[in-house]
Amino acid sequence: xKKKLSIRxxxxxxxxxxxxxxxxxxxxxxxNGVSKAMERRVLAYIEKVGYRPNxxxxxxxxxxxxxxxxxxEDISDAFFSSIARxxxxxxxxxxxxxxxxxxxxxxAVAKDLIQxxxxxxxxxxxxxxPPGIEEDIRELIADELPVIVFDRTLPNxxxxxxxxxxxxxxxxxxxxxxxxxYKHITLVTLTSEQIQMRERERGYLDCLAExxxxxxxxxxxxxxxxxxxxxxxxxxxxxxxxxxxxxxxYLAENGLEAIAMRRWNIPDQVAIAVxxxxxxxxxxxxxxxxxxxxxxxxxxEVVDLLLQKLEHAGHKAPRSLHLPxxxxxxxxxxxxxx
Amino acid sequence: xKKKLSIRxxxxxxxxxxxxxxxxxxxxxxxNGVSKAMERRVLAYIEKVGYRPNxxxxxxxxxxxxxxxxxxEDISDAFFSSIARxxxxxxxxxxxxxxxxxxxxxxAVAKDLIQxxxxxxxxxxxxxxPPGIEEDIRELIADELPVIVFDRTLPNxxxxxxxxxxxxxxxxxxxxxxxxxYKHITLVTLTSEQIQMRERERGYLDCLAExxxxxxxxxxxxxxxxxxxxxxxxxxxxxxxxxxxxxxxYLAENGLEAIAMRRWNIPDQVAIAVxxxxxxxxxxxxxxxxxxxxxxxxxxEVVDLLLQKLEHAGHKAPRSLHLPxxxxxxxxxxxxxx
DNA sequence: CTGAAAGCGCTAACAT
DNA sequence: ATGTTAGCGCTTTCAG
Numbered sequence: 001x002k003k004k005l006s007i008r009x010x011x012x013x014x015x016x017x018x019x020x021x022x023x024x025x026x027x028x029x030x031x032n033g034v035s036k037a038m039e040r041r042v043l044a045y046i047e048k049v050g051y052r053p054n055x056x057x058x059x060x061x062x063x064x065x066x067x068x069x070x071x072x073e074d075i076s077d078a079f080f081s082s083i084a085r086x087x088x089x090x091x092x093x094x095x096x097x098x099x100x101x102x103x104x105x106x107x108a109v110a111k112d113l114i115q116x117x118x119x120x121x122x123x124x125x126x127x128x129x130p131p132g133i134e135e136d137i138r139e140l141i142a143d144e145l146p147v148i149v150f151d152r153t154l155p156n157x158x159x160x161x162x163x164x165x166x167x168x169x170x171x172x173x174x175x176x177x178x179x180x181x182y183k184h185i186t187l188v189t190l191t192s193e194q195i196q197m198r199e200r201e202r203g204y205l206d207c208l209a210e211x212x213x214x215x216x217x218x219x220x221x222x223x224x225x226x227x228x229x230x231x232x233x234x235x236x237x238x239x240x241x242x243x244x245x246x247x248x249x250y251l252a253e254n255g256l257e258a259i260a261m262r263r264w265n266i267p268d269q270v271a272i273a274v275x276x277x278x279x280x281x282x283x284x285x286x287x288x289x290x291x292x293x294x295x296x297x298x299x300x301e302v303v304d305l306l307l308q309k310l311e312h313a314g315h316k317a318p319r320s321l322h323l324p325x326x327x328x329x330x331x332x333x334x335x336x337x338x
Numbered sequence: 339x340k341k342k343l344s345i346r347x348x349x350x351x352x353x354x355x356x357x358x359x360x361x362x363x364x365x366x367x368x369x370n371g372v373s374k375a376m377e378r379r380v381l382a383y384i385e386k387v388g389y390r391p392n393x394x395x396x397x398x399x400x401x402x403x404x405x406x407x408x409x410x411e412d413i414s415d416a417f418f419s420s421i422a423r424x425x426x427x428x429x430x431x432x433x434x435x436x437x438x439x440x441x442x443x444x445x446a447v448a449k450d451l452i453q454x455x456x457x458x459x460x461x462x463x464x465x466x467x468p469p470g471i472e473e474d475i476r477e478l479i480a481d482e483l484p485v486i487v488f489d490r491t492l493p494n495x496x497x498x499x500x501x502x503x504x505x506x507x508x509x510x511x512x513x514x515x516x517x518x519x520y521k522h523i524t525l526v527t528l529t530s531e532q533i534q535m536r537e538r539e540r541g542y543l544d545c546l547a548e549x550x551x552x553x554x555x556x557x558x559x560x561x562x563x564x565x566x567x568x569x570x571x572x573x574x575x576x577x578x579x580x581x582x583x584x585x586x587x588y589l590a591e592n593g594l595e596a597i598a599m600r601r602w603n604i605p606d607q608v609a610i611a612v613x614x615x616x617x618x619x620x621x622x623x624x625x626x627x628x629x630x631x632x633x634x635x636x637x638x639e640v641v642d643l644l645l646q647k648l649e650h651a652g653h654k655a656p657r658s659l660h661l662p663x664x665x666x667x668x669x670x671x672x673x674x675x676x
Numbered sequence: 677c678t679g680a681a682a683g684c685g686c687t688a689a690c691a692t
Numbered sequence: 693a694t695g696t697t698a699g700c701g702c703t704t705t706c707a708g
Contacts, residue, residue, distance in 0.1 A: 004481075006685055017695040022687055032688090033693055052457045056397040057685030060700050065394065067437065067458070074423065081419035085412065085440060097437045097458060099405065102426060119390045120405070120435060143342075256621045280618040283594045344701055355679040360703060370704095371677050395701030398684050 005051045014045055021046075025053060059121060068306070069117030070100045070126045071110060072151075078249065078278055079293070080128070083150075086299035087126065094307065096123070105192070105222060107132035114140065124306050129154050131193060146309035150302050152196040153320075160309070162301045162321045166196045166275075169291040169325035170203030173245055173273045176289070176327060178211050180334050182243035182271050186216045188233060188255050189247035200247045200275055216241070220251060234258035243271035243333070249278055252288075272332040286331030294323050343389045352383055359384075363391060397459060406644070407455030408438045408464045409448060410489075416587065416616055417631070418466070421488075424637035425464065432645065434461070443530070443560060445470035452478065462644050467492050469531060484647035488640050490534040491658075498647070500639045500659045504534045504613075507629040507663035508541030511583055511611045514627070514665060516549055518672050520581035520609050524554045526571060526593050527585035538585045538613055554579070558589060572596035581609035581671070587616055590626075610670040624669030632661050 007025070011018045016038070023032045024042040045051075059065045068091060072080040088098055099120060101113040110130045114137075117125060124146040129137065134154045140147050141159060150162040170187075177185050187204045190197055201217065208215045216238050220229055233255045237244070244259070246252035252274040264270045266286055274281070277292035301321050345363070349356045354376070361370045362380040383389075397403045406429060410418040426436055437458060439451040448468045452475075455463060462484040467475065472492045478485050479497060488500040508525075515523050525542045528535055539555065546553045554576050558567055571593050575582070582597070584590035590612040602608045604624055612619070615630035639659050 007687095008685075018686080019688080019696080020694060023694095026687080028688090035693065038693085050453075052453060054398070054459065054685050055457045056394055056403065056459050057700090058687080059394040060392070060398050060684090060702085061686045061688090063700080075413075075426065076416075076420045076423035078414075078416065078419075081416075081422070082414045084419070084438075085414035088413065088438070088440060092439070092454075097439070097454065099435045099437050100422075100426070101430070101435070102423060115388075115390060116430075116435065119393045121392065121394050253617055253621070260621065278618070279591055280616070283591070283598070283622070285623045345703095346701075356702080357679060357704080358677090361678095364703080366704095373677070376677085392701050395684090396703080398686090398700090399702045399704090401684080 005049060007051075007053060010042075010046060010049070010051055013049075014042060016042070063121065064123050065121040066096050067120060067122045068096050068098050068124045068126060069113075069120065069122035070098050071103060071113050071117070072100065072128045073105055073130070074102045075100050076102075079151075079276055079295075082295050083299060086295060087303065090299060090303045098126075103128075103130045105130040105194075111136050124148070124310055126150065126302060126306065128152060129157075146306055148302050148305050148309075150298060152194050154195070158318045160305045160318045160320070162298055162305065162323065163196070164293050164298070164325050165322045166199035166325075167203040167206070169275060169293075169327070170200040170245065170247075171207045172203075172325075172327045173275070173289070173291050174204045174207035176329065177243045177245065177271055177273060177333055178207070178213070180271065182333075183213065184216070184238065184240045185213070185243040185245060186218055186238055186241040187245050187247060188218045188220065188237070188251050190222050190251065191219045192222055197247060204245060220254075226254060229254040230257045230261070234261050237262075241270060243273070246272070246274045249274060249276040267332050267335055271334075277328055281328075282330060284332070289330045289333040290328050292326045292328050294326065297323050343387060345389075345391060348380075348384060348387075348389055351387075352380060354380070401459065402461050403459040404434050405458060405460045406434050406436050406462045406464060407451075407458065407460035408436050409441060409451050409455070410438065410466045411443055411468070412440045413438050414440075417489075417614055417633075420633050421637060424633065425641065428637060428641045436464075441466075441468045443468040443532075449474055462486070462648055464488065464640060464644065466490060467495075484644055486640050486643050486647075488636060490532050492533070496656045498643045498656045498658070500636055500643065500661065501534070502631050502636070502663050503660045504537035504663075505541040505544070507613060507631075507665070508538040508583065508585075509545045510541075510663075510665045511613070511627070511629050512542045512545035514667065515581045515583065515609055515611060515671055516545070516551070518609065520671075521551065522554070522576065522578045523551070523581040523583060524556055524576055524579040525583050525585060526556045526558065526575070526589050528589065529557045529559050535585060542583060558592075564592060567592040568595045568599070572599050575600075579608060581611070584610070584612045587612060587614040605670050605673055609672075615666055619666075620668060622670070627668045627671035628666050630664045630666050632664065635661050 007018050007021050011021050020034055021042055023029050023034050024039050029039040075081055075084060103110040107130055110133045125140060127149045128151040129149050134157045137147060137159060148160045153161045174185060189201055205215050218236055220232055246255050266272055273289040275291045277290035281288040281290050345356050345359050349359050358372055359380055361367050361372050362377050367377040413419055413422060441448040445468055448471045463478060465487045466489040467487050472495045475485055475497060486498045491499045512523060527539055543553050556574055558570055584593050604610055611627040613629045615628035619626040619628050
């Protein structure tokens with residue numbers, strides 16, 4: 001049984017002081033005048049016995065945990081889990097680990113999670129915020145803790161953020177449906193007031209308004225029983241609908257089922273477009289048109305902003321990035337006759 | 339700016355000692371004879387000022403971080419991210435958070451991750467092990483650290499594990515295809531030696547052997563370029579194949595594309611069944627037959643085993659659970675003529 | 677019933 | 693160039 005080593009053991013074995021070991025460990029050998037030879041000796045020994053400093057002790061001492069708290073709506077969602085993976089990739093090379101929490105868009109859960117992250121002394125916060133936590137986020141910022149929000153933001157909240165251009169994405173998808181000859185485009189969205197949803201709605205509305213068409217919006221409650229969502233859509237989708245834009249992947253999942261129940265043929269009777277792409281969409285028959293979010297870019301931008309704050313703390317004016325989406329046109333939105 | 343409070347501040351404000359506060363905090367008021375009144379007073383004050391103990395200090399002192407390390411193949415995979423979500427749900431009510439790491443089945447990455455988790459002093463390990471880390475896991479166990487492996491295990495490794503009955507799942511899927519009149523069933527699997535893959539293969543082989551049919555196995559390398567995997571399958575799938583069992587979701591994703599390129603009609607020219615279900619499968623046309631894993635059960639069992647170890651340490655004989663899979667029969671595996 | 681004090685492993689100012 | 697030491701915030705033993 002490998003006994004747990006401490007820096008003191010290392011120092012004793014090596015007949016040097018803890019300080020020296022500590023300096024070497026933290027790459028501060030040179031600046032503190034530890035000889036190159038000594039540095040190599042320490043490094044070699046550490047390597048040999050597989051010593052790694054105790055993060056708890058380090059953390060207690062330095063106030064930094066090398067841990068990032070990531071709060072999303074649902075880690076099992078394809079969008080957020082892809083994001084989680086990329087954050088992990090980028091942050092792990094910088095020595096950070098991630099602890100995550102799913103809010104289900106619940107304010108109380110989110111508030112609690114922020115406290116939990118605080119207890120864990122996370123060094124930074126990556127947050128896809130549910131409604132109602134503006135104040136909590138402001139407190140983090142007031143305490144100089146690095147916070148980046150992404151995917152959506154909150155009204156009147158000044159914070160670094162990385163968003164996609166939801167308006168543009170929905171606008172283009174709608175435009176595309178119109179261009180392909182569809183006339184009665186229904187938006188299926190959530191009842192939620194979240195900004196990204198509002199923006200998607202606005203994109204859709206603006207496009208239809210320009211085209212002089214009437215908008216039809218079907219609002220579904222978040223996370224009821226799956227079956228309820230399906231029947232809700234099935235029952236309430238306007239009968240003259242000839243195209244549907246689903247505002248989220250989750251809605252598409254239920255909505256496609258509803259459309260199958262109605263036996264509407266895609267794309268001849270009804271066209272489909274979905275906000276948020278998914279690997280499986282290209283395999284559907286017909287394949288499904290989607291607004292793809294730039295996952296890679298979102299993640300690198302978030303981490304960039306975060307690392308900047310982590311490395312040189314200090315209040316800069318919050319920056320807000322808007323990344324473009326990309327419309328992936330597939331078969332579900334183009335009539336065969338065309 | 340809310341100043342960070344320490345237990346000492348609380349004690350001073352309240353004019354009691356840190357000890358008393360600590361006892362109350364840890365629910366040890368009664369057993370240490372702190373008066374009910376005092377307990378209430380402390381609790382009320384803590385609540386009021388929003389004090390939460392510093393985990394780093396607690397951790398340093400107690401050696402416990404209230405953090406679990408979860409190592410999976412890829413957190414962005416639908417299976418693992420669903421699992422991650424459920425672990426989170428169950429563990430968070432017990433006060434644990436999860437840090438995760440994706441191995442991509444890479445031995446070196448996994449070894450490193452175990453070290454990282456150790457530094458972070460995680461209290462327990464939940465591991466979907468890649469090959470070659472038996473020794474590392476044995477070390478954890480030797481050091482009395484709670485380890486549970488799931489999804490797969492490693493040869494000659496004695497450790498608590500929660501697996502599904504891969505053999506049975508593949509056997510039944512194969513049986514089902516035979517029963518539906520398909521005669522040339524090809525298994526598309528990974529080149530990987532992993533036990534769960536081997537078991538699936540055995541299930542398939544045993545079933546065909548019983549039926550006196552010839553087996554055809556197509557092995558694909560893990561995580562090449564997606565396009566390579568697709569063309570690999572397209573080129574090498576036996577021409578007389580009339581049914582395909584994909585050993586994983588990932589293979590199905592590429593294999594379905596390959597089949598589309600070949601313009602084989604499902605289910606008339608070729609039937610499809612996939613190991614591992616996915617929400618989208620019921621929406622495919624035709625909907626796709628799949629072997630569903632009991633996610634919920636896997637998670638509760640893993641956490642159960644883990645919490646037992648966490649709560650009363652000590653060496654018990656390792657337990658190994660095998661959970662049944664469930665064949666979800668859909669349209670991709672039944673000829674219309676039937 | 678309550679308080680004083682040791683010490684977990686580490687970092688970094690200060691001493692030598 | 694290297695060593696000594698205080699103390700981060702907490703838990704827990706032991707004394708009062």
